[in-house]
Amino acid sequence: MKRHLLNIVGEALIEDVIPILLAAFHYNLNQLLSNCIERVAKSDLDNVCLEKELPPEVYGKIRSLRLESEPTAMESDLDLEKKIRRIHKALDSDDVELLKLLLNESNVYVTLDEAYALHYASAYCDPKIVNEVLSLRLANVNLGNGRGFTPLHVAARRKEWSVLVALLNKGARVAETTPDGRTAIDICRRLTRAKDYHENKKQGEPSNKDRLCIDVLETKMRSSESENVGVPSQEITYDLHMKLDYYENRVSFARLLYPAEAKVAMEIADADTCKVDLNESLTAHTTRLHLRLLTLFKTAETGRRYFPQCAQELDKFLVDDTTCLFEQGSLEEQRLKRRRFNELKQELLEAFYKDKAHRNRTSSSSSSSSSTTATLGSSAPYKPRRK
Structure with missing residues (x-):
């Protein structure tokens, strides 16, 4: 293995020599370390990078070799x-x-x-x-x-x-x-x-x-x-706007129903940084929308990680067609739509309280005694009463 590393030091990209050098230093492979130091000293890697990333004694040797080979x-x-x-x-x-x-x-x-x-x-x-x-x-x-x-x-x-x-x-x-x-x-x-x-990361990771x-x-x-090439195709633009509509709605509902938690998720994702420029080109506009979609997606994933049950209910909430367009249809249809909307909203809030209760129990159990942990584990999370 050591001989193999000695062979590749002279041929590898210089940035790939750095991890080999560090391994040689930590495992006291003196010949390999010496070869790496010599290669790095002759390279175009700047001193700032080397001083930041290498042990002081290794950087000192490289610095000395460079000073010897350069004029004062x-x-x-x-x-x-x-x-x-x-x-x-x-x-x-x-x-x-x-x-x-x-x-x-x-x-x-x-x-x-x-x-x-x-x-x-x-x-x-x-x-x-x-x-x-x-x-x-x-x-x-x-x-x-x-x-x-x-x-x-x-x-x-x-x-x-x-x-x-x-x-x-x-x-x-x-x-x-x-x-x-x-x-x-x-x-x-x-x-x-x-x-x-x-x-594929598991939920919560x-x-x-x-x-x-x-x-x-x-x-x-x-x-x-x-x-x-030219103007982006209508199909690509339409698909982008569809995804944006979905995540804009998702984040908006989150901000409405649990604003404090949504604010934290948005700050993590830096979701308010995409400013609108009315003079931007169509391509620049599309690029900005892609970046906006990325930040909204990360906001949603942050919420899913910390409030998994709530996120599942919000998935159902957003795809349920019966909650849309209250003013359309007969009076009876509008009444049914509003009732279904309120039911989904109540289910969403219940899931939210379950997630909060679970997080509170987890937080308490990590810092309390075993007896207290048992007591908390047996208590049921708070559930809001259905109206």
């Missing part, structure tokens, strides 16, 4: 490096106000692009910070770093879907390629095992992030291709 750094280069480190430290601290101050200091001025700040945030920072950096409108969202990677390529390696969406919303080009011809989708797919992508990231990028790629 100019004082101006060292000064620029210090300025860039200050930018990155501000990002690490989630301190955008400090970042603004650093950008405005005349004696230490450095631009976000010079610091590859958006690349850094996309790789290592909280998604909220990525959005705040983007909102400054001071960074080129499609800038290539020293290796030719854009922030979207970096985010694809991280596989954080909210960062991908933030970059795409600000104009990141999904079809942009690295110097070796890879798109963000290629990078994301290469880092995702087929069994992980196709794995977190969403499949691998699949979600790939779906976000592929949706954007399809809309970009549609823009190159």
Whole structure:
């Protein structure tokens, strides 16, 4: 196995050498570690990335090898490096106000692009910070770093879907390629095992992030291709609007019936970020609707995870045709529709209270004594009385 790893170190993509290096370090495989360090030292991986991802002693050796092979750094280069480190430290601290101050200091001025700040945030920072950096409108969202990677390529390696969406919303080009011809989708797919992508999560488990990231990028790629070909087909647009209507209704009902829980789910999904631009092109409009559909879907899935019984009742509620168009039909038909609507609404509320009672019991049992747990387990959840 060790010999096999030694053979592939010289041929693998440089980013694939990093996990081999880490394994060699942790398992004291000195020859393999030495080969990896030598390969990385000669590579175009930047020092910022290496210092962030490698153990200090390993990074120190790589840094020393690089200094030996390079001429003495100019004082101006060292000064620029210090300025860039200050930018990155501000990002690490989630301190955008400090970042603004650093950008405005005349004696230490450095631009976000010079610091590859958006690349850094996309790789290592909280998604909220990525959005705040983007909102400054001071960074080129499609800038290539020293290796030719854009922030979207970096985010694809991280596989954080909210960062991908933030970059795409600000104009990141999904079809942009690295110097070796890879798109963000290629990078994301290469880092995702087929069994992980196709794995069906059980109810209550977190969403499949691998699949979600790939779906976000592929949706954007399809809309970009549609823009190159022409106007999206009526069938695709109609299907998109049908799905949007369903999820808009689902989230609206959730906000009406249990607003506090729906608000939390929407904040998790960032579902209120899709702004309408009356001057946008038809293709841009379609792209925005795709992103809106994605956030609404995630909102619904969050609700399904925390309120499973309620979600099942809401499924029935939304597809029951008898609850629609109260004003149509005879007086008797309208009366029956209203009665059926009230019955479904009552069933939905009962399911909601059952879910809350179950969550309360689960929460209590995890922090109480065994006797208290037994008592709670035997008590029935509160059920609202039917009117």
